[in-house]
Amino acid sequence: xxxxxxxxxxxxxxxxxxxxxxxxxxxxxxxxxxxxxxxxxxxxxxxxxxxxxxxxxxxxxxxxxxxxxxxxxxxxxxxxxxxxxxxxxxxxxxxxxxxxxxxxxxxxxxxxxxxxxxxxxxxxxxxxxxxxxxxxxxxxxxxxxxxxxxxxxxxxxxxxxxxxxxxxxxxxxxxxxxxxxxxxxxxxxxxxxxxxxxxxxxxxxxxxxxxxxxxxxxxxxxxxxxxxxxxxxxxxxxxxxxxxxxxxxxxxxxxxxxxxxxxxxxxxxxxxxxxxxxxxxxxxxxxxxxxxxxxxxxxxxxxxxxxxxxxxxxxxxxxxxxxxxxxxxxxxxxxxxxx
Numbered sequence: 252x253x254x255x256x257x258x259x260x261x262x263x264x265x266x267x268x269x270x271x272x273x274x275x276x277x278x279x280x281x282x283x284x285x286x287x288x289x290x291x292x293x294x295x296x297x298x299x300x301x302x303x304x305x306x307x308x309x310x311x312x313x314x315x316x317x318x319x320x321x322x323x324x325x326x327x328x329x330x331x332x333x334x335x336x337x338x339x340x341x342x343x344x345x346x347x348x349x350x351x352x353x354x355x356x357x358x359x360x361x362x363x364x365x366x367x368x369x370x371x372x373x374x375x376x377x378x379x380x381x382x383x384x385x386x387x388x389x390x391x392x393x394x395x396x397x398x399x400x401x402x403x404x405x406x407x408x409x410x411x412x413x414x415x416x417x418x419x420x421x422x423x424x425x426x427x428x429x430x431x432x433x434x435x436x437x438x439x440x441x442x443x444x445x446x447x448x449x450x451x452x453x454x455x456x457x458x459x460x461x462x463x464x465x466x467x468x469x470x471x472x473x474x475x476x477x478x479x480x481x482x483x484x485x486x487x488x489x490x491x492x493x494x495x496x497x498x499x500x501x502x503x504x505x506x507x508x509x510x511x512x513x514x515x516x517x518x519x520x521x522x523x524x525x526x527x528x529x530x531x532x533x534x535x536x537x538x539x540x541x542x543x544x545x546x547x548x549x550x551x552x553x554x555x556x557x558x559x560x561x562x563x564x565x566x567x568x569x570x571x572x573x574x575x576x577x578x579x580x581x582x583x584x585x586x587x588x589x590x
Contacts, residue, residue: 252319253320253375253406254318254319254320254321254322254323254351254405254406254407255318255320255404255405255406256307256316256317256318256319256323256349256404256405256407257316257317257318257319257402257403257404257405257471258314258315258316258399258400258401258402258403258405259315259316259317259354259401260313260314260315260401261312261313261314261315261399261400262312262313263310263311263312263313263314263360264308264309264310264311264312264316264398265307265308265309265310265312265314265391265398265399265400265461266286266307266374266385266387266393266398266399267305267307267308267345267374267383267384267385267393267394267405268283268285268291268305268306268308268367268383268384268385269304269305269373269382269383269384270284270285270302270303270304270382270384270581271283271284271285271303271304271382271384271498271504272284272379272380272381272382272384272386272391272392273381273382274381275380276485276508279508279509280380280386280387280391280487280508281386281502281504281505281506281507281508282382282384282504283382283383283384283385283386283392283490283505283506284382284395284504285306285308285365285367286308286310286365286467286503286504286523286524286528287321287329287330287365287367287464287524287527287528288523288524288526288556288557289296289364289422289524289552289556290328290330290366290367290422290446291306291308291328291329291330291369291508292556292559293328293329293344293367293419293422293559294306294326294327294328294329294367294369295367295369296419296559296560296563297326297328297344297345297346297369297417297418297459297563298312298324298325298326298346298369298370298371298372298410299371299410299491300369300371300372300373302443302556302557302559304373305373305374305376305383305384306367306368306369306370306371306373306374306413307367307368307369307370307374307399307405308365308366308367309329309332309357309360309365309366309367309368310364310365310462311359311360311364311530312357312359312366313356313357313358313359314356314357314368315354315357316349316353316354316355316356316357316368316405317352317353317354317355317357318349318350318352318353318355319351319352319404320351320352321351321407321409322348322349322350322351323348323349323370323371323410324346324347324348324349324370324371324410325346325347325348325349325355325368325369325370325371326343326344326345326346326347326364326369327343327344327357327366327367327368327369328343328344328367328369328419328422328426329360329363329365329367329528330360330362330363330364330365330366330424330528331343331360331361331362331363331421332357332358332359332360332361332366333356333357333358334355334357334358335355335356335358336349336353336354336355337353337354338356340586342418343366343421344418344419344420344421345373345414345416345417345418345419345566346416346417346418346566348405348416350502355544359465360400362424362426362530363424363426363528363530364527364528364529364530365527365528366457369482370405370407370410371407371410372407372408372409372410372449373407374392374405374406374407374580375406375407375408375410376392376394376405376406378392378432379391379392379396383398385398386505387462387505388402388463388505389424393553393578397588415565415566416565416566417563417564417565417566418563418564418565418566418567419559419562419563419564420562424523424525424528426528426529426533428523428525429537429538430518430522430525430526430535430536430537430538431518431519431521431522431537431538431539431540431544431545431548432489432491432516432517432518432519432537432538432539432540433486433516433517433519433520433539433540433541433542433545434446434515434516434539435514435515435516435517436514437481437513437514437515437519438515438516439475440475440477440481440513440549441472441473441475441493441513441515442473442474442475443472444471445473445474445475445493445497445515446515448470448471449471449472449499449515449516449541450490450537450538451536452469452470453469453535453536453538454467454468454470454499454534454535454536454537455467455468455469455531455532455533455534455535456468456529456530456531456532456533456535457498457531458531460531461505462503462504462505463502463503463504463505463506463507464500464501464502464506465500465502465526465529466498466499466500467498467499467500467501467502467535468498469498470497471496471497471498472493472497472498472499472515474493474495474497474513478495479493479495479512479513479575480492480511480512481511481513482511482513483509483510483511484509484510485508485509486502486506486507486508486509486510486514487502487517488502488503488504488506488518488520488523489501489502489513489517489518489519489522489523490502490506490510490514490517491515491516491517491518491537492510492512492514493512493513493514493515494512494514496502497556499515499527500512501518503523503527507587519540519545519548519562520545520548520552521545521548521549521551521552522548530559536557543563
């Protein structure tokens with residue numbers, strides 16, 4: 252049997268995602284891909300994969316996996332989650348070897364939403380239209396067009412020749428700072444008071460939140476005299492639609508590609524991961540910046556992803572010693588001393 256990860260137990264959402272399915276917006280298909288690209292790239296980097304290799308995205312999920320048919324070098328990055336290797340605690344944001352027959356337990360995250368489990372070599376599932384990413388509503392990619400579930404076996408590709416374990420500092424979720432937006436393209440279709448409400452009042456993530464988009468609860472954003480219907484036009488990841496309810500909807504990775512509600516603003520690409528990591532019930536505030544600032548931040552994020560390899564370092568011997576002694580709490584403190 253080829254090497255695989257057998258899902259023995261799963262609660263929450265889990266899907267295979269890679270860098271996304273590009274070039275199909277004109278056909279009505281959004282790119283999918285990771286909700287937190289930085290955490291996704293970090294997990295892949297830790298095991299020596301390209302930044303866009305397929306990884307397992309866990310959304311408010313807990314999972315128990317067994318290595319079958321061979322060992323697997325793995326790493327978890329993203330929302331802080333407890334990890335256990337054959338029942339013993341280990342640290343996230345580092346690579347480790349899961350030997351054949353051993354089991355890895357990933358606990359539900361303590362904060363945030365999305366975590367990424369990467370395997371050296373990636374997951375060996377067919378590419379559909381150039382991508383392995385699941386687009387659930389289109390039933391494309393992933394495991395035969397669906398999300399992962401208990402009992403699935405996730406086939407592994409041949410891993411690169413990496414022997415040493417590596418670690419990286421966690422990337423902060425930046426949960427308190429406002430989500431930055433560029434106003435428009437239809438902010439002129441809202442009443443002046445509606446624009447003020449959007450930028451000055453707090454909202455909360457509702458229970459109607461998934462990979463397609465997050466609907467927010469909070470004060471009503473008033474439309475202008477033209478109402479809330481427009482001729483359908485294009486959307487992008489981060490489009491903030493405001494339907495007749497006055498409650499904003501932030502469109503995300505699996506969004507529809509066109510929409511008939513006016514868009515008061517667009518979340519900048521650098522902050523998409525930050526809003527994606529907000530849980531239902533958590534607060535969201537918006538801050539407007541100009542296009543030049545948004546462009547600078549997008550370039551800085553691209554540079555951060557491109558430079559992740561330079562941030563990786565060998566796992567220090569002291570942390571290894573502590574973990575072998577099963578002083579897991581001390582090991583985690585040592586690895587996260589600068590958090």
